[in-house]
Amino acid sequence: MSVSIKDVARHAGVSVATVSRTLSNGPVSGETRLRVEEAIRATGYRPNLSARRLRSQHSQTIGLVVSDIRNPFFTAVSRAVEEAAYHAGMRVILCNTDENPDREELYLRLMQEERVTGLIFAPTRTTCEALHRFALDFPVVLIDRSGPPGLHDAVVLDNAGASTLLVDHLVAQGYRRIHGLFGNTSTTGVERHDGYAAAMHRHGLTPEATFIAPQAAAAEAHVTALLEGTDRPEAVVVSNGQLLLGATRAVRAAGLTMPDGLAVAGFDNETWTELVGPGLTVIEQPVQEIGATAMALLFERLERDDLPVRKIVLSGRCVIRGSTAARS
Amino acid sequence: MSVSIKDVARHAGVSVATVSRTLSNGPVSGETRLRVEEAIRATGYRPNLSARRLRSQHSQTIGLVVSDIRNPFFTAVSRAVEEAAYHAGMRVILCNTDENPDREELYLRLMQEERVTGLIFAPTRTTCEALHRFALDFPVVLIDRSGPPGLHDAVVLDNAGASTLLVDHLVAQGYRRIHGLFGNTSTTGVERHDGYAAAMHRHGLTPEATFIAPQAAAAEAHVTALLEGTDRPEAVVVSNGQLLLGATRAVRAAGLTMPDGLAVAGFDNETWTELVGPGLTVIEQPVQEIGATAMALLFERLERDDLPVRKIVLSGRCVIRGSTAARS
DNA sequence: AATTTTTGTGTAAACGTTTTCAATCATCGA
DNA sequence: TCGATGATTGAAAACGTTTACACAAAAATT
Numbered sequence: 244m245s246v247s248i249k250d251v252a253r254h255a256g257v258s259v260a261t262v263s264r265t266l267s268n269g270p271v272s273g274e275t276r277l278r279v280e281e282a283i284r285a286t287g288y289r290p291n292l293s294a295r296r297l298r299s300q301h302s303q304t305i306g307l308v309v310s311d312i313r314n315p316f317f318t319a320v321s322r323a324v325e326e327a328a329y330h331a332g333m334r335v336i337l338c339n340t341d342e343n344p345d346r347e348e349l350y351l352r353l354m355q356e357e358r359v360t361g362l363i364f365a366p367t368r369t370t371c372e373a374l375h376r377f378a379l380d381f382p383v384v385l386i387d388r389s390g391p392p393g394l395h396d397a398v399v400l401d402n403a404g405a406s407t408l409l410v411d412h413l414v415a416q417g418y419r420r421i422h423g424l425f426g427n428t429s430t431t432g433v434e435r436h437d438g439y440a441a442a443m444h445r446h447g448l449t450p451e452a453t454f455i456a457p458q459a460a461a462a463e464a465h466v467t468a469l470l471e472g473t474d475r476p477e478a479v480v481v482s483n484g485q486l487l488l489g490a491t492r493a494v495r496a497a498g499l500t501m502p503d504g505l506a507v508a509g510f511d512n513e514t515w516t517e518l519v520g521p522g523l524t525v526i527e528q529p530v531q532e533i534g535a536t537a538m539a540l541l542f543e544r545l546e547r548d549d550l551p552v553r554k555i556v557l558s559g560r561c562v563i564r565g566s567t568a569a570r571s
Numbered sequence: 572m573s574v575s576i577k578d579v580a581r582h583a584g585v586s587v588a589t590v591s592r593t594l595s596n597g598p599v600s601g602e603t604r605l606r607v608e609e610a611i612r613a614t615g616y617r618p619n620l621s622a623r624r625l626r627s628q629h630s631q632t633i634g635l636v637v638s639d640i641r642n643p644f645f646t647a648v649s650r651a652v653e654e655a656a657y658h659a660g661m662r663v664i665l666c667n668t669d670e671n672p673d674r675e676e677l678y679l680r681l682m683q684e685e686r687v688t689g690l691i692f693a694p695t696r697t698t699c700e701a702l703h704r705f706a707l708d709f710p711v712v713l714i715d716r717s718g719p720p721g722l723h724d725a726v727v728l729d730n731a732g733a734s735t736l737l738v739d740h741l742v743a744q745g746y747r748r749i750h751g752l753f754g755n756t757s758t759t760g761v762e763r764h765d766g767y768a769a770a771m772h773r774h775g776l777t778p779e780a781t782f783i784a785p786q787a788a789a790a791e792a793h794v795t796a797l798l799e800g801t802d803r804p805e806a807v808v809v810s811n812g813q814l815l816l817g818a819t820r821a822v823r824a825a826g827l828t829m830p831d832g833l834a835v836a837g838f839d840n841e842t843w844t845e846l847v848g849p850g851l852t853v854i855e856q857p858v859q860e861i862g863a864t865a866m867a868l869l870f871e872r873l874e875r876d877d878l879p880v881r882k883i884v885l886s887g888r889c890v891i892r893g894s895t896a897a898r899s
Numbered sequence: 900a901a902t903t904t905t906t907g908t909g910t911a912a913a914c915g916t917t918t919t920c921a922a923t924c925a926t927c928g929a
Numbered sequence: 930t931c932g933a934t935g936a937t938t939g940a941a942a943a944c945g946t947t948t949a950c951a952c953a954a955a956a957a958t959t
Contacts, residue, residue, distance in 0.1 A: 245686070245708060247944090247945055247946085248945065248946065249945080257908080257909085258908070258909045258910075259909090259945090259946080259947095260908075260909060260910080260911095260947080260948080261907085261908065261909080263946070263947060263948085264907095264908090264947095264948095266946095267947085269948095270906070270907065270908090271907070271908085272906080272907060272908090275907080275908085287706055289680065289683045289684050290684055290945085290946080291625070291684065291686060291944085291945050291946070292684045292685050292686070292946095293621045293622075293624040293625040293630065293685075293686065293944085293945080293946090294621075294625050294914090294944070294945035294946040294947090295945080295946055295947080296621040296914095296946090297619070297621040297622050297625050297914050297915065297916085297944090297945080297946070297947095298913075298914050298945075298946045298947045298948085299914085299946080299947060299948095300914070302621065311650075312640065312646060312649065312650065313643075313646045313647065313650060315641075318640060318641045318646060319641065321640065322639075322640065322641060322667065325667060334664065334681075335665070336662065336664070337653075337663070337665050339650065339653060352617065353662070355617045356617050356618055356619065356620045357620050357621075358573070358619060358620070358621065378615055380573060488842060491846055492846070495846070513843075514816060514843065515841075515842060515843025515846060515847065518819055518820070518823065518843060518846070518847040518848075519843065519846040519847055520846075575914090575915055575916085576915065576916065577915080585938080585939085586938070586939045586940075587915090587916080587917095587939090587940095588917085588918080588938075588939060588940080588941095589937085589938065589939075591916070591917060591918085592917095592918095592937095592938090594916095595917085598936070598937065598938090599937070599938085600936080600937060600938090603937080603938085618915085618916080619914085619915050619916070620916095621914085621915080621916090622914070622915035622916040622917090622944090623915080623916055623917080624916090624944095625914090625915080625916070625917095625944050625945065625946085626915075626916045626917045626918085626943075626944050627916080627917060627918095627944085628944070
């Protein structure tokens with residue numbers, strides 16, 4: 244079949260050990276090294292990674308399990324992760340769970356079977372709570388969502404703080420009746436809601452929030468209903484890019500403009516938020532840093548197993564645009 | 572270390588062969604099967620995929636090498652690929668090349684070392700032409716870009732046809748001076764240019780095209796220059812989503828609106844094209860089909876090595892929106 | 900010159916599976 | 930009752946590496 248280290252050894256007239264040592268820059272004389280390299284070239288040899296991994300017990304692989312890579316947040320994070328892995332000579336296995344706990348479980352098992360070096364994981368609330376029941380024998384770093392404290396390292400946004408930024412801004416612009424729309428599958432949605440509710444209370448306003456499925460269609464339906472209802476809110480805060488998309492569509496479909504018809508603010512500074520209508524006010528997440536930091540945490544823990552569990556909380560930046568212009 | 576098939580065998584009082592057979596639904600009596608399954612549960616055994624792959628000589632892995640997963644076209648294709656792989660019990664290794672031939676070469680080598688079952692690849696022009704020099708011992712299906720005919724299976728868009736649709740539409744709407752902007756790294760850009768130029772000639776118009784780096788910033792700079800120039804075009808056709816983004820930004824930055832200031836049409840029906848200004852007229856690619864078809868071709872070739880080389884050409888759909896409204 | 904150390908190399912034993920082959924045992928048809 | 934058949938099982942040989950160990954030759958130290 245395919246050419247193995249044995250063929251190279253035969254071709255170069257040395258033992259397989261010598262070939263292996265040449266490959267790993269071990270102790271070999273200059274002369275034999277040349278002969279081996281020539282033999283490698285002549286035979287077109289390529290190391291077999293399965294064999295290497297089996298013998299060395301190092302997979303040099305990190306797992307990345309997210310809900311949907313099409314979500315620009317995860318796309319960006321994944322690029323940062325891959326970049327870090329690339330520089331560390333590692334590979335990345337990427338899995339999409341669609342926020343489905345069954346698929347999450349399946350992929351966690353896969354990670355074990357692959358004997359991954361470590362895992363970066365954005366779990367649903369369900370799996371997050373049950374995570375301790377999986378006996379995972381590799382380090383895990385949670386991103387975007389965080390579990391019960393003290394179990395796994397995590398890199399998350401200061402969700403409550405970010406919500407506060409949005410509410411404070413809206414209030415400063417003169418809005419009072421501010422509705423909230425939050426995703427119902429992740430802890431992120433909950434935290435953003437809590438920050439929103441707390442900020443509203445602090446301003447002496449009544450929060451009116453709904454948790455919905457984190458898909459554009461759900462948000463569009465809900466905002467449409469709000470707009471058609473008897474007491475239409477003045478502004479809406481939505482907890483991620485998909486919901487923001489749905490809200491935008493609903494406003495357009497109702498023939499309204501922002502912010503007169505409805506002021507809109509949300510999370511995730513996706514490319515299009517700058518271009519639509521007067522521009523959307525959003526929280527920009529430090530996506531690149533989130534991915535890079537997660538990898539850094541992972542590598543540190545691989546070095547030292549006895550580190551305390553760390554949770555890194557990064558702040559979002561409020562990008563103010565026309566969709567929340569001062570209320571007239 | 573980690574628990575192996577031997578531990579399970581000992582625990583169940585059977586041989587490793589029997590455990591292996593249980594795992595692969597081989598011939599084992601109901602009673603022993605139960606004992607083995609119980610032992611698996613008790614020991615928390617997980618098969619080691621490296622060992623399995625080494626022994627069985629099947630990696631059950633397909634490689635997916637694209638320029639940048641952040642490009643929504645590739646994001647969507649990758650989901651389709653992963654979906655198909657998932658149903659076939661395979662995993663996917665994803666690599667981003669950033670249109671860099673060196674990285675492409677590196678990853679092609681990696682694919683060999685992983686002994687992938689097959690590869691789905693969107694190569695740059697450079698690598699596409701040199702692809703025959705890599706002695707790859709697995710089937711390759713090209714997507715989005717196609718190489719010299721007769722070498723590898725491919726799934727591509729009818730690029731020339733799609734460009735024709737756009738030009739015909741613009742001409743029908745009353746535009747004459749139509750500039751073209753095309754990416755300079757892939758064969759796709761070339762084909763879209765050729766379709767554009769041919770259509771222009773057929774209408775008795777002079778094509779004026781430029782090839783630029785496939786990044787938003789490049790398009791923005793170029794369109795800005797066009798708008799500031801002495802003889803501003805009436806319309807512009809751009810060859811992918813990134814360029815479309817740049818063109819949109821340039822029009823906005825110049826304080827113009829579409830289509831009065833400049834009519835814009837392009838490729839890739841990304842979410843935001845529907846929302847920006849009057850909506851952008853675009854070619855929608857059958858992204859899901861492209862990914863699924865690529866996988867289908869791959870599986871067919873794995874079954875039968877002697878199939879003729881096939882190139883599947885799919886048609887794009889022209890989504891007409893306000894950015895190309897009839898010229899007044 | 901007689902040692903010790905260093906350097907380079909080969910042999911062979913893992914790593915955790917799958918699979919071939921042979922062996923055992925019960926069942927069955929005559 | 931007896932050989933034949935079929936169903937289960939185990940022993941052992943791969944798969945392609947890395948690496949511990951041994952050993953020779955060369956270099957360095959007495």
